Amino acid sequence: MEIVINSLDQKELNFKVVVHKKCGNKHIDVDKFATFNHRKHLCHYCNEYFYDSERGVGV
Numbered sequence: 001m002e003i004v005i006n007s008l009d010q011k012e013l014n015f016k017v018v019v020h021k022k023c024g025n026k027h028i029d030v031d032k033f034a035t036f037n038h039r040k041h042l043c044h045y046c047n048e049y050f051y052d053s054e055r056g057v058g059v
Contacts, residue, residue: 013037018058020050027058 013036018027020043027041037055042048 014054014056015059016052016054016056018052018056020046020048022046022048022050029058033057 018029018041019025020027020041023043023046025043025045027043029041034057037057039051039053039055041050041052041058043050
């Protein structure tokens with residue numbers, strides 16, 4: 001039996017300030033990326049993927 005859990009059913013979202021260390025700009029998650037914790041982010045300023053130290057949602 002497989003159980004699929006909707007991302008909105010997570011225990012708790014970890015809202016945090018996420019900064020791309022290479023360019024120094026803050027990252028804000030929108031749309032579906034604001035509904036689940038994750039480490040991989042796409043910088044909206046320099047268009048590069050980067051990893052944060054922990055799972056979270058950029059605010």
